Amino acid sequence: xxxxxxxxxxxxxxxxxxxxxxxxxxxxxxxxxxxxxxxxxxxxxxxxxxxxxxxxxxxxxxxxxxxxxxxxxxxxxxxxxxxxxxxxxxxxxxxxxxxxxxxxxxxxxxxxxxxxxxxxxxxxxxxxxxxxxxxxxxxxxxxxxxxxxxxxxxxxxxxxxxxxxxxxxxxxxxxxxxxxxxxxxxxxxxxxxxx
Numbered sequence: 001x002x003x004x005x006x007x008x009x010x011x012x013x014x015x016x017x018x019x020x021x022x023x024x025x026x027x028x029x030x031x032x033x034x035x036x037x038x039x040x041x042x043x044x045x046x047x048x049x050x051x052x053x054x055x056x057x058x059x060x061x062x063x064x065x066x067x068x069x070x071x072x073x074x075x076x077x078x079x080x081x082x083x084x085x086x087x088x089x090x091x092x093x094x095x096x097x098x099x100x101x102x103x104x105x106x107x108x109x110x111x112x113x114x115x116x117x118x119x120x121x122x123x124x125x126x127x128x129x130x131x132x133x134x135x136x137x138x139x140x141x142x143x144x145x146x147x148x149x150x151x152x153x154x155x156x157x158x159x160x161x162x163x164x165x166x167x168x169x170x171x172x173x174x175x176x177x178x179x180x181x182x183x184x185x186x187x188x189x190x191x192x193x194x195x
Contacts, residue, residue: 026060034075040082043099047073053087055099064102069093077117079181080164086181088114094168096181106182116169119181 034047042058051069053076056062071091078085084105085097092114095107166181173190 033073036076036078038078038082038099039080041099043082045076045078045085047076047087051089053085053097053102055085055102063099066097066102074114075117077119077166079166080119080121084181086117086119086166088117088168090114092170108184110168110170110176112174113171114168115171116167118167118169119164120167121164 030052031049032046033049036045037043038045043063044056044058046054046056048054048068049072051072053066053073054062055064069089071089071093073087074090075088076085077088079096083099085099087095087097089095090113092110092112093107094110094114094117096105097103098105164180165185166178168176168178170176175188175190176184177186177188179185
């Protein structure tokens with residue numbers, strides 16, 4: 001404990017040389033409510049208080065920006081492969097956006113304000129002698145028809161999915177689980193609301 005206190009005192013008195021260097025300094029036009037680095041690329045996603053989402057490179061080059069929405073953004077999270085950004089809104093809307101051009105791949109509404117978004121990756125099994133027989137008991141899902149739904153899931157995006165489970169926490173204390181961020185599989189209700 002004494003060592004930690006000494007380090008903190010040295011830090012406050014500027015005697016500690018930190019390993020990070022300031023690369024640049026930027027001013028932003030609005031308040032940032034959420035931000036997150038991509039797990040795979042040099043991309044930073046920023047959610048503004050006006051409901052827009054900005055994707056920038058480390059050099060601060062803008063990749064894309066979404067127009068301000070009807071509801072403010074409350075949480076953002078990257079899919080583990082870094083190819084999709086999930087955006088949660090105050091009105092319960094969840095959108096999965098493609099990293100290349102901000103195209104909406106899928107959206108749904110849980111009906112209550114979102115507090116947190118996070119992904120849990122599937123564990124990689126490497127058991128010798130294990131054979132996956134799940135295809136004997138399941139069938140392939142047909143892609144949604146774009147004429148019947150506002151946004152359809154792109155089968156090419158699903159083909160590469162080994163994405164784990166998207167966990168969505170709301171203000172009432174419930175946690176929603178979505179396989180690959182697409183299919184609702186469970187809702188866990190906690191005893192007290194999250195504030």
